[in-house]
Amino acid sequence: MAKISEDDVRHVALLSRLYFTDEEIRQFTKDLNSIFSYVEKLRELDTEAVEPTSHSLKLSNVIREDIITSPLPVDEALANAPEAETGYFRVPKIIQEY
Amino acid sequence: MTYESVIGLEVHTELATASKVFCGCPTTFGVPPNTQVCPICIGMPGVLPVLNKKALEYSIRTALTLNCDINEVTLFDRKNYYYPDLPKNYQISQNYRYLGVNGLLEIVVDGRSKRVGINNVHLEEDAGKLLHPSTASADYSLVDLNRTGLPLLEIVTEPDMRGIKEAQIFMMTLKNLLQYIEVSDCKMEEGSLRFEVNVSLRPQGQQAYGTKVEIKNLNSIKTALKAIEYEMRRQSRVLDEGNQVIQETRLWDDVEMVTRAMRSKERAHDYRYFPEPDLVEVRISKEWQEEIRRHLPELQDAKKRRFIEQYDLPEYDAQVLTSSKALANYYEECLRVYNVPKAISNWIMTEVLRELNERELEPDEFSVTPVHLASMVKMIDSGTISGKIGKTVFAEMVETGKMPDLIVQEKGLVQISDEKELAGIVAKVVAENPGPVSEFKKGRQKAIGFLVGQVMKLTKGKANPQLVNSLLREQLK
Numbered sequence: 091m092a093k094i095s096e097d098d099v100r101h102v103a104l105l106s107r108l109y110f111t112d113e114e115i116r117q118f119t120k121d122l123n124s125i126f127s128y129v130e131k132l133r134e135l136d137t138e139a140v141e142p143t144s145h146s147l148k149l150s151n152v153i154r155e156d157i158i159t160s161p162l163p164v165d166e167a168l169a170n171a172p173e174a175e176t177g178y179f180r181v182p183k184i185i186q187e188y
Numbered sequence: 189m190t191y192e193s194v195i196g197l198e199v200h201t202e203l204a205t206a207s208k209v210f211c212g213c214p215t216t217f218g219v220p221p222n223t224q225v226c227p228i229c230i231g232m233p234g235v236l237p238v239l240n241k242k243a244l245e246y247s248i249r250t251a252l253t254l255n256c257d258i259n260e261v262t263l264f265d266r267k268n269y270y271y272p273d274l275p276k277n278y279q280i281s282q283n284y285r286y287l288g289v290n291g292l293l294e295i296v297v298d299g300r301s302k303r304v305g306i307n308n309v310h311l312e313e314d315a316g317k318l319l320h321p322s323t324a325s326a327d328y329s330l331v332d333l334n335r336t337g338l339p340l341l342e343i344v345t346e347p348d349m350r351g352i353k354e355a356q357i358f359m360m361t362l363k364n365l366l367q368y369i370e371v372s373d374c375k376m377e378e379g380s381l382r383f384e385v386n387v388s389l390r391p392q393g394q395q396a397y398g399t400k401v402e403i404k405n406l407n408s409i410k411t412a413l414k415a416i417e418y419e420m421r422r423q424s425r426v427l428d429e430g431n432q433v434i435q436e437t438r439l440w441d442d443v444e445m446v447t448r449a450m451r452s453k454e455r456a457h458d459y460r461y462f463p464e465p466d467l468v469e470v471r472i473s474k475e476w477q478e479e480i481r482r483h484l485p486e487l488q489d490a491k492k493r494r495f496i497e498q499y500d501l502p503e504y505d506a507q508v509l510t511s512s513k514a515l516a517n518y519y520e521e522c523l524r525v526y527n528v529p530k531a532i533s534n535w536i537m538t539e540v541l542r543e544l545n546e547r548e549l550e551p552d553e554f555s556v557t558p559v560h561l562a563s564m565v566k567m568i569d570s571g572t573i574s575g576k577i578g579k580t581v582f583a584e585m586v587e588t589g590k591m592p593d594l595i596v597q598e599k600g601l602v603q604i605s606d607e608k609e610l611a612g613i614v615a616k617v618v619a620e621n622p623g624p625v626s627e628f629k630k631g632r633q634k635a636i637g638f639l640v641g642q643v644m645k646l647t648k649g650k651a652n653p654q655l656v657n658s659l660l661r662e663q664l665k
């Protein structure tokens with residue numbers, strides 16, 4: 091049975107660029123463990139006869155022709171940006187790392 | 189110690205569709221920032237991606253050409269990471285059921301054929317572009333999402349290449365093939381073909397692989413080769429000093445020309461892939477595969493054979509002219525304007541290829557278009573200009589892009605075929621060169637070449653050489 095440690099929570103928080111106090115980390119660890127225990131119950135089901143699936147819908151090949159639709163006007167595209175400059179989204183400085 | 193390098197590649201190529209892979213935004217390169225975006229590719233909540241059929245067909249076409257097994261059911265997955273060039277904070281890619289697997293590409297190294305295994309071919313979406321203002325005080329970066337969501341095909345090889353030459357030939361062969369099957373323009377200066385490289389060293393003769401290093405950020409074949417070369421030197425130094433190569437991801441620094449270890453903690457490799465719930469499975473039936481296979485564009489070997497038969501070309505000419513699809517197209521466009529296969533081939537194999545190589549241009553970027561070249565060859569054949577003047581006209585077309593008839597007119601290069609005018613010049617040359625004249629009369633045929641040369645000199649190369657020759661022989665009888 092999965093047991094989530096405080097380190098797991100810190101790791102996932104880092105990957106998601108979220109920063110928590112120690113108190114919050116303790117709380118999330120507790121909450122996540124209880125959620126996981128609940129989901130673990132599913133293991134009790136017998137799924138022997140059920141085929142694995144990647145999706146809840148019995149659909150395949152939902153595809154579109156290669157046709158251009160009109161894009162957003164640039165001011166609309168940038169409307170939700172906290173900061174923008176000459177048509178670009180402006181974000182905190184990123185050191186190029188890949 | 190002598191080491192053998194073991195090299196594997198991940199090749200990313202942008203597919204040449206009109207619209208993006210999961211939305212209808214156009215894919216034109218070089219337009220103003222954020223003018224080819226919509227709620228889907230910009231990552232607005234609640235929108236639904238829908239797969240582009242042509243991107244899928246191009247992917248299948250590539251996988252088939254690379255001799256892959258096509259998975260009859262292929263799936264998309266989310267690759268999660270946080271970076272400002274990725275507005276959704278995940279990239280739609282494939283991880284659990286690739287489109288194509290177990291392929292191979294045959295390359296020819298020093299006359300020997302070698303098979304490079306293709307581990308898999310999969311379809312994903314490209315990320316956006318980040319700009320870093322060059323002023324040191326700037327505390328921000330700029331984001332352009334036009335590239336976000338372009339269809340990107342990733343081709344992953346097995347670590348089958350040994351040494352830099354095999355890697356180079358593989359990259360060039362693959363680029364050529366992608367252009368032949370018309371799935372990508374492979375314009376490296378526009379980022380349409382990018383590489384990641386795995387390199388490890390092992391002592392010559394050892395079976396087990398050494399520790400591999402992954403190098404990212406390689407935007408051209410040339411850069412990839414420089415990075416491999418640097419990395420081979422770095423690793424052999426580490427090993428010679430008795431140390432261990434560390435398994436890591438390194439970035440190529442194009443300014444300093446070195447690879448640098450990535451600060452891995454800042455970007456942990458923990459992508460937490462899971463199936464993309466917004467896209468359903470894709471079924472690729474055997475019938476669909478066969479249909480795509482039947483409509484494959486003409487590949488290099490077939491084109492070469494056709495050139496030999498249809499245009500009666502020597503095998504060597506056909507080989508050179510089909511060395512890239514763009515060059516073959518250039519050639520055939522010339523023939524549509526003026527159908528003299530061998531003459532056009534001669535010009536392309538010498539003057540055209542020399543200029544393209546020197547200027548590092550693709551045929552479709554060349555100032556001398558097929559219309560230019562074919563019209564010029566036609567002017568030579570009709571006697572308007574001599575073959576020698578043709579070279580002058582060609583050089584002028586390269587520089588100015590002007591049409592040959594305009595150049596000939598502006599520079600007064602029309603061939604002198606007026607018998608009376610030439611006869612006068614010939615008489616003058618005969619009178620001024622008694623030495624060679626008497627030699628010729630004594631039976632030394634070669635002396636006439638000198639006299640023809642003198643006439644050409646006086647006419648600045650414009651005299652019709654055949655006419656000069658016959659006039660000389662007549663006057664020297």
Ligand SMILES: [Zn+2]
Pocket residue numbers: 208211212213224225226227228229230337
């Ligand atoms: Zn879009």
